[in-house]
Amino acid sequence: MLPYGRQTIEDDDIAAVAEALRGDFLTTGPTVEAFERAFAEKVGARHAVACANGTAALHLAMLALEVQPGETIIAPSITFLATANCARFVGAEVVFADVDPDTGLMTPATLADALKRLEGRRLRAVLPVHLRGDAADLAGLKDLAQGAGAVLVEDAPHALGTTVKFGNSAGTIGDCAYSAMATFSFHPVKTIATGEGGMVTTNDARLAERLRRLRTHGMVRPEGGDPWWYEMPEVGFNYRLPDILCALGLSQLAKLDRFAARRRILAARYHEALAPLAPLVRPAVRPEWSDPVLHLMVALIDFAAAGQTRRQVVEALKAREVGTQVHYIPVHTQPYYRERYGEFDLPGASAWYDRCLSLPLYPGMEEGDVDRVVEALREVLGL
Incomplete structure (x- = not known):
């Protein structure tokens, strides 16, 4: 049987996981940071923050932007449920944009139509989806989003490795040249697999710090405090990606x-x-x-x-x-x-x-x- 998609797991992937299992850290250890650094370098972003899955990546992006109840995001209707649901997780509303019938992608024209349906609500973010792996028109969408006082957050689980060229400007999906953040998934049918897993890339150090804090219950450890001391300035979630899965991610990323x-x-x-x-x-x-x-x-x-x-x-x-x-x-x-x-x-x-x-x-x-x-x-x- 030929499935529509499946992972490619090889002996060196298994060896990488086995090595992690023999190590001192199964979670919150050095392999997480190693995977994040390698991923950021691969896509050309300054920061990458690993998390539990692609849905968690979207939720963290909304939390990092401090999207509030009563505010709005725009997402295309042709996508997986999580693209819209991440707004509802934080109490925001969703306006659905139409898509090009032959690409399945949100376009500047369909975004412009969605903007007309905001009904006076504040727009915080536009979430283009790089459906199938093809990239949405980031340059055109960014101009419209900025004009409406919003930022782009790329929903990019399908598009790891995809490159783009807008005019004379070439780039890679995930480099965040046009967006505040880009989110990825490492579900088994995606381009690389960790079983479950996600990543958020950004070029904004402040957003990266918030993402890291919010994926670990909102905890911080103040400088100069007792070694056991931690504080929780805001509620976060347990959205960490274990070292075991990051070891698999590193091995897969090399391929x-x-x-x-x-x-x-x-x-x-x-x-x-x-x-x-x-x-x-x-x-x-x-x-x-x-x-x-x-x-x-x-x-x-x-x-x-x-x-x-x-x-x-x-x-x-x-x-x-x-x-x-x-x-x-x-x-x-x-x-x-x-x-x-x-x-x-x-x-x-x-x-x-x-x-x-x-x-x-x-x-x-x-x-x-x-x-x-x-x-x-x-x-x-x-x-």
Whole structure:
């Protein structure tokens, strides 16, 4: 069975974890700082703060910005639940932005529309999602966010290794050239894995210090105090990432370039193999400024024209040992948010959702696996 995504764990990864298990620290030890330093250097940020998972990273970002009840963030509707939920964790409201129907990304145009729906509430942050691994238009989004008195916080779990170029300015997702912070996840299907784990990058030393304090119950140890003394100026959380998992993260991070190259080769093979299935099937569009390391290989399929439902296609592919997934159900349609904000239409999000299907993509695949997936899809659709 080819799953839509899976981790690549090798003998040296296992050895790194075993070495950490034999060490003096299983948590809050030197491997955490080593992973943070290596990650910050890899993406080009001044600071990186490890935490329990990608959702914790988003929550910490909202806490570090001191987002308050009654304030608002804007998030795209095509994303995982956590992008919106992190605002609700701190009592803030969410305005959902539509997305481009062919990329799934928030755009300056859809952000401008969302800004019109603020209804007088103070906007604190805009959370673009680098869906699939392709980067949102950070330069354009930053200009609009700044004009509205807000900052960008990049939701970047899909985009580790992705590079961008806006005009003559080149960069890497996570370098925070356009944002206050960027958040990452190391869930097993992501580009590198720690089992569970997250990271926040920033170039702001004050934010980095708050992130570190808030991930450890809000505790501080005043200089000159007794060696056992600690104080809690504000409530934080237990969002620490143990040394054991950071050891795995360090080992995986050393392989990022290899994983990225493999994902790019497989994505190129998909684009070539899917071309004959157009216009019924085509890959999600890639923005010109983005050179992605794709986390997801999304095909946009005209199921109605194929005379089949998506469920029929998913089940037929599963019978052929091809796993798939859907990324994502528009968050504004979830029962909680419908009850809170009512029902409304975001046509780009609906068009994306109606057609999207994530096909297998992970470094352990061979080019022949891509051909097998596309051949199965061709058979199922009767092309």
